[in-house]
Amino acid sequence: MKQRPPSTRHTVIWSIPEAKQLLTKINQLTTRQMKRVYLHVAVEGDRTLYRSFVEKAHLAGIKVYFLFGQPRWITNEGTANRPKVEDPLAWIDVYLQETMERPDGISVDLEPYALPEWETNQAAVVASYQRILTAFQDVNDTTGLPLQLFYRSGSIPFPMPPVVRSVNEQWS
Secondary structure, eight states: OOOOOOOOEEEEESSOOOGGGHHHHHHHHHHTTEEEEEEEOOTTSOHHHHHHHHHHHHHTTOEEEEEEOOGGGTTTOOOSSSOOTHHHHHHHHHHHHHOSOOOSEEEEOOOGGGSTHHHHOHHHHHHHHHHHHHHHHHHHHHHOOOEEESOOTTSSSSOOOHHHHHHHHHHO
16 A cells, blocks of 8 residues: 655745744744745735745745735736736845845746636736746746746636636646
8 A cells, every 4th residue: 555645734824924923923834734835925015024934934844935916917907906017026036136035936826717807808818827927937947946826726616717727737
């Protein structure tokens, strides 16, 4: 009988903890035996908090993937709350220039089918989606940070549109 490899526990943190809560959060993750954290990045956030989180997580043996994603990036419509896609790409660049404490990878979570334009101009949405994935791939090529799509088939409770599944398979 084959033994299954040990499972790796992952979690998502949707907002960076305050500086005084970082160690508490890391301790909680360690207690729950988390081995990987997907840390959502708010590009208007304080990069020093992200650096401190990555450092403390690494000391605890936890890998950290920066998680980026706003569906509106696909149509490149930015607002104060949802920046343009160039903002996270610039954020990554500045972060890496400022620190030696690198994340273990970058994860991109975009859902093109969640946009109203999906119903009216699907071809343009898919083309923009591919452009954004290429921009993130360029970051991977220049930094060496692993890139992954956060979405995996079967991780949402409804079928992914075939055209998106096809694009995602090219990047998986």
